[in-house]
Amino acid sequence: MLDILVSGLLLSGTYALVAMGLNLQYGVARIMNLANGEVLVLGALAAFWLYTTAQISPILTVILVIPVAFIGNWLIYRFLLTPLVRRSKSQGALEVDSILATFGMSFIFIGIMVSIEGGFFFYKYLSEPISILGSTTSLNRLVAFLLAVLIAAALYIWLHYTRPGVAVRAVSVSTEASGLVGINVPRTSALAFALGGTITAVGGALISTFITLDASIGVVFTLKALIIVIMGGVGEIRGAIVAAIILGLVETGVATLVDPGLTLAAAYFIFVIILLFRPQGLFGRRAV
Amino acid sequence: MYRRSFFGLAAALAVAGTSLFAQDMIKIGAIAPKTGPLAGGAVVTQWPNVRLWVEEVNARGGLDVGGKMKMLELIEYDDKTNPGEHIKLAQRLATQDKVDFIVAPYGTGFNIATAPIYGKFGYPMIAVSAITDKMEELTTRYPNLFFTLGTTTAFVDGVKEILIEQRDAGAIGNEVAMVNVADAFGIELADRARELFGEAGFDIVYDKSYPLGTPDLSPVMKGAKDSGAKAFIAWSYPPDSFGLAEQAIIEDLDVNLYYSAVATSFPAFKGAYGNKINNVLGAGGTDVDNPAIAAYRKAHMDITGEVADYWASANTYASLQILEQAIVGAATLDRDVVTQYIKDNSFDTVMGELSFTNNFSNTFWSVGQWQDGVFRGVKGSNVEGAVPVRAKSGWSE
Numbered sequence: 021m022l023d024i025l026v027s028g029l030l031l032s033g034t035y036a037l038v039a040m041g042l043n044l045q046y047g048v049a050r051i052m053n054l055a056n057g058e059v060l061v062l063g064a065l066a067a068f069w070l071y072t073t074a075q076i077s078p079i080l081t082v083i084l085v086i087p088v089a090f091i092g093n094w095l096i097y098r099f100l101l102t103p104l105v106r107r108s109k110s111q112g113a114l115e116v117d118s119i120l121a122t123f124g125m126s127f128i129f130i131g132i133m134v135s136i137e138g139g140f141f142f143y144k145y146l147s148e149p150i151s152i153l154g155s156t157t158s159l160n161r162l163v164a165f166l167l168a169v170l171i172a173a174a175l176y177i178w179l180h181y182t183r184p185g186v187a188v189r190a191v192s193v194s195t196e197a198s199g200l201v202g203i204n205v206p207r208t209s210a211l212a213f214a215l216g217g218t219i220t221a222v223g224g225a226l227i228s229t230f231i232t233l234d235a236s237i238g239v240v241f242t243l244k245a246l247i248i249v250i251m252g253g254v255g256e257i258r259g260a261i262v263a264a265i266i267l268g269l270v271e272t273g274v275a276t277l278v279d280p281g282l283t284l285a286a287a288y289f290i291f292v293i294i295l296l297f298r299p300q301g302l303f304g305r306r307a308v
Numbered sequence: 309m310y311r312r313s314f315f316g317l318a319a320a321l322a323v324a325g326t327s328l329f330a331q332d333m334i335k336i337g338a339i340a341p342k343t344g345p346l347a348g349g350a351v352v353t354q355w356p357n358v359r360l361w362v363e364e365v366n367a368r369g370g371l372d373v374g375g376k377m378k379m380l381e382l383i384e385y386d387d388k389t390n391p392g393e394h395i396k397l398a399q400r401l402a403t404q405d406k407v408d409f410i411v412a413p414y415g416t417g418f419n420i421a422t423a424p425i426y427g428k429f430g431y432p433m434i435a436v437s438a439i440t441d442k443m444e445e446l447t448t449r450y451p452n453l454f455f456t457l458g459t460t461t462a463f464v465d466g467v468k469e470i471l472i473e474q475r476d477a478g479a480i481g482n483e484v485a486m487v488n489v490a491d492a493f494g495i496e497l498a499d500r501a502r503e504l505f506g507e508a509g510f511d512i513v514y515d516k517s518y519p520l521g522t523p524d525l526s527p528v529m530k531g532a533k534d535s536g537a538k539a540f541i542a543w544s545y546p547p548d549s550f551g552l553a554e555q556a557i558i559e560d561l562d563v564n565l566y567y568s569a570v571a572t573s574f575p576a577f578k579g580a581y582g583n584k585i586n587n588v589l590g591a592g593g594t595d596v597d598n599p600a601i602a603a604y605r606k607a608h609m610d611i612t613g614e615v616a617d618y619w620a621s622a623n624t625y626a627s628l629q630i631l632e633q634a635i636v637g638a639a640t641l642d643r644d645v646v647t648q649y650i651k652d653n654s655f656d657t658v659m660g661e662l663s664f665t666n667n668f669s670n671t672f673w674s675v676g677q678w679q680d681g682v683f684r685g686v687k688g689s690n691v692e693g694a695v696p697v698r699a700k701s702g703w704s705e
Contacts, residue, residue: 023527023530024527027524027526027527027530030524031523031524034523034524130343131343134342134343134347138342138347138348138351138355139347139348139351139352139576140348140546140547140550140576142550142576142579142580143580144554144580144581147554147557147558149557149558149559149560156558156559156560157526157558158554158558230554231523231547231551232546232547232550232551234347234348234547235343235347236343236344236345236347236388236389237345237521237547240521271524272524272526272527275518275524275527275528276527276530276531279516279517280487280516280517280518280519280522280525280527280528280531281490281516281517281518281519283518283519283522284519
């Protein structure tokens with residue numbers, strides 16, 4: 021039982037890393053970013069590449085990734101997505117456009133990554149056993165989990181107790197209304213998109229220490245992130261975290277008690293149940 | 309005006325150039341994943357060997373086809389690990405690029421899915437990365453299709469023999485923990501293993517499957533550990549072969565026999581885990597002390613810059629040698645004649661003397677083991693150089 025709790029919580033940390041970024045991008049900037057998984061894998065590739073060529077610790081890579089990913093995502097938003105935002109008449113139109121645009125972008129990312137490393141990103145870092153409450157796990161998972169907690173806490177505090185954070189939340193509630201009260205909506209959206217991309221890339225660098233990734237695996241993470249974001253409620257960071265915890269615990273519980281073959285089925289079952297009873301997600305606001 | 313005439317001239321030259329070359333070239337088409345789930349395996353086993361072969365043949369001045377030396381021209385496409393995409397590209401290779409020969413696809417499913425289209429165009433298709441028990445049925449239907457890497461039963465049999473030997477030696481008991489990846493490959497092997505292990509008196513005390521791409525295999529490994537079995541068998545694919553080994557190390561899985569299937573033979577497997585994976589068993593194997601294999605591995609390293617894997621790399625290269633020798637032997641680019649030549653003759657390859665009975669080459673390694681940094685063949689069919697199996701003890705460096 022304790023095994024399930026420990027493994028499940030650690031897996032939740034992974035899922036939270038996967039989903040928090042998309043939540044910001046979709047919830048605030050209203051960009052349904054289908055290249056989310058590829059950005060994650062780019063972070064992983066950076067960690068792998070720096071570790072295998074220059075022996076740079078993935079933890080250090082995380083710090084290096086932050087400015088690069090932030091600027092990169094900001095540029096993407098500014099030059100690729102802003103024209104879509106300007107021309108779209110409704111949120112629905114923007115969603116469709118951004119899905120198509122980011123879907124195309126994901127292929128460009130894959131192409132770039134394949135040209136750098138076509139095989140598996142294969143390295144091991146902190147792959148040491150560690151015992152938590154009598155349950156063995158690996159140090160790299162624990163490190164990723166702790167950093168996920170840190171990122172989530174920092175994000176929560178920033179969103180709730182700082183001016184730019186409140187502006188971000190205001191934009192997520194209503195772009196029109198926040199524009200009326202003097203919030204610079206385009207800039208706030210760009211900030212949220214860039215921040216979301218940064219969290220995703222950092223997550224990728226951390227996840228690559230314990231999951232073997234390759235250039236084309238991004239879509240798997242995009243799908244997981246999508247489930248978590250929709251389960252938790254769009255634009256709600258608490259929702260994403262709670263949904264990640266539920267998913268992590270359920271998958272581990274089912275794998276241990278029932279059958280590992282049913283983890284995916286269990287995850288989608290929970291997803292369907294939540295959609296049936298709370299279509300707006302666990303913490304989502306009902307559309308008005 | 310000047311510019312236009314310049315382009316016109318360049319275009320004319322280009323056209324003249326290709327048509328001039330076309331007569332002296334043999335066009336080889338190769339379609340395999342560069343992206344998608346199977347890309348990680350294909351870039352280790354398939355692509356480097358195709359390039360190595362083309363480069364080596366061209367460095368020798370090409371192939372002698374009826375007294376005329378012809379260079380190879382390689383046309384590569386990425387099928388994105390999508391059979392539909394592969395079939396479209398195959399059509400393109402045959403009708404637009406008009407390639408003379410093709411390299412068989414990567415992956416069991418892909419070889420089966422594309423057999424009809426390559427058969428329709430009459431390409432001899434020497435499949436390597438394809439393991440199935442349905443060979444007879446397939447080769448009867450597609451007489452251009454050849455198999456070289458063994459059958460599902462042969463792979464399970466190899467593992468069964470080792471289980472029996474280790475039981476007789478007292479290293480393991482009757483209990484076996486077995487897991488498999490929940491896709492066609494893993495399911496077919498696990499089904500066969502349940503039958504064959506059962507007949508041999510083994511009791512599969514932990515028998516679970518997990519979905520492809522499972523992010524956390526720790527529940528699987530904890531379950532296997534709790535079963536107390538001294539033998540662990542995983543019919544696994546590349547990402548999860550690594551994941552399982554990682555969890556086995558973390559959990560300090562206490563077994564005397566550990567087997568994981570595909571990708572255990574990849575050099576990267578040892579690259580990541582060092583000597584912790586000493587005495588781990590896996591699908592494949594090779595005899596690195598064999599001079600032909602050693603020379604091949606050195607050329608692979610020198611030309612592609614990558615270490616060849618310890619299994620299907622050599623078979624992949626051998627399949628291209630067969631094609632090469634058949635073209636030279638048949639002294640024609642006529643595909644039907646070359647196909648018949650493959651059926652009727654034996655070939656001198658890095659895997660030794662290979663020939664086909666009912667389109668099936670019965671020379672292959674089925675099980676190998678990491679022994680002091682080298683993955684050596686321990687079980688196989690018609691191969692020499694097998695070394696005795698060692699028991700696994702612990703996961704320390």
